[in-house]
Amino acid sequence: xxxxxxxxxxxxxxxxxxxxxxxxxxxxxxxxxxxxxxxxxxxxxxxxxxxxxxxxxxxxxxxxxxxxxxxxxxxxxxxxxxxxxxxxxxxxxxxxxxxxxxxxxxxxxxxxxxxxxxxxxxxxxxxxxxxxxxxxxxxxxxxxxxxxxxxxxxxxxxxxxxxxxxxxxxxxxxxxxxxxxxxxxxxxxxxxxxxxxxxxxxxxxxxxxxxxxxxxxxxxxxxxxxxxxxxxxxxxxxxxxxxxxxxxxxxxxxxxxxxxxxx
Numbered sequence: 305x306x307x308x309x310x311x312x313x314x315x316x317x318x319x320x321x322x323x324x325x326x327x328x329x330x331x332x333x334x335x336x337x338x339x340x341x342x343x344x345x346x347x348x349x350x351x352x353x354x355x356x357x358x359x360x361x362x363x364x365x366x367x368x369x370x371x372x373x374x375x376x377x378x379x380x381x382x383x384x385x386x387x388x389x390x391x392x393x394x395x396x397x398x399x400x401x402x403x404x405x406x407x408x409x410x411x412x413x414x415x416x417x418x419x420x421x422x423x424x425x426x427x428x429x430x431x432x433x434x435x436x437x438x439x440x441x442x443x444x445x446x447x448x449x450x451x452x453x454x455x456x457x458x459x460x461x462x463x464x465x466x467x468x469x470x471x472x473x474x475x476x477x478x479x480x481x482x483x484x485x486x487x488x489x490x491x492x493x494x495x496x497x498x499x500x501x502x503x504x505x506x507x508x509x510x511x512x513x514x515x516x517x518x519x520x521x522x523x524x525x526x527x528x529x530x531x532x533x534x535x536x537x538x539x540x541x542x543x544x545x546x547x548x549x550x551x552x553x554x555x556x557x558x559x560x561x562x563x564x565x566x567x
Contacts (some may be wrong), residue, residue: 317545326374328396331545340477342385352524355405356543359520362436363504367443367451367497374448375493378455378482383464394539397453399446408513415441458492459485498555502548 346352381393394510396538415422415432422432424511431439462485470480486493508522528535 310328321517333537334542334545336357338538340460342501342535342539343542346543351519352540352543355519355521355524356516356547358436358439359505359522359544360547362439362520363443363447363501366447366504367501368442370448370451370500371497375455378452378493378496379459379485381452382456382459397449399518400449402505404446404509405513408442408510411438411442411445411510411514432514434517435517436515436518439511439518439520442510442514444509445509446507447500447503450503451493454496454499455489455493458489458496460490461492482541496557498552502552505544505548 329340350373367567377396381389402410411417412433414420415425417426417433419421425431430437431442466484466488467477467480470484475483505520506510506522508526511520512523512526521528521540525537525540533564
C-alpha cells in the first residue's frame, strides 16, 4: 500500500470513527451513569414494566397488521413497472420525512372521534384516541416504509426464473410466491419487519398526540423527565435501550447467512 492510499484510508477511518463515537457515546454514558439501585428499582416499578410490555406488544401488532398489505405491495413494486410507480414509491416514503408531531395531527383528523374514519368506528366501540388501537395506528404509519422498502429490495434480488419454473410445473402465482419467492427472500423481509418494529417502539410524536394513554415507554420517559427530572427518566431509558439491544443482537445473528450460503 502506497503512502497516498494509506493516507486516504487513515483519513476515512478517523472520520468514520467520529460518527461511531457519536452513536456509541450517549449509549455508554446512559449505561455508566445509571446506578444499579436505580436500574433495579425501575425494574420493580409496575408502571415501567407495563409500559415496556405495551410498547413492544403494540410495535409487534403494528408490524403484523402491516405485513398483510405491505409485503404484497413490496412484491408488486419489485416485479412490475407501471405508470405512476415512482410517485407511489415517493408516497410510501412520506412518513419518513413528515415531522411526526405533524403526522400525529394528520392521524387525529382521520382516526379521532370526529375524524373521517374515527366517527365510523366509534359506534362499533372502537376508538383510537387514548387507546391501544391509536398507538398501533401511529406506530404503523411512521414505520411501515421500512418493511416495504427492505422487502421490495429483497424480492428484487430473487431471480424471476425460479418463479417461472414453479408456474410451469403447475403452481399458481400465489403458490409460487409462498413456496419459492418468500423462502428465498425471507431474510430481507424479516429484516424489514424488525426495522419496522424497532422504528415503531421508538415513536413518540405521533403517539403522544393520537393516543397519550395508555403510556408507552417513550411517553413515560418524557413524563418522568418533565415531572421528576433526568434521574427519574434515565433508568427507564436504559431498560428500553438494553432490551432493544438484546433483541437486535439475537435477530442479527438469525438474519446473518450461514457459512454455506455465504460461499
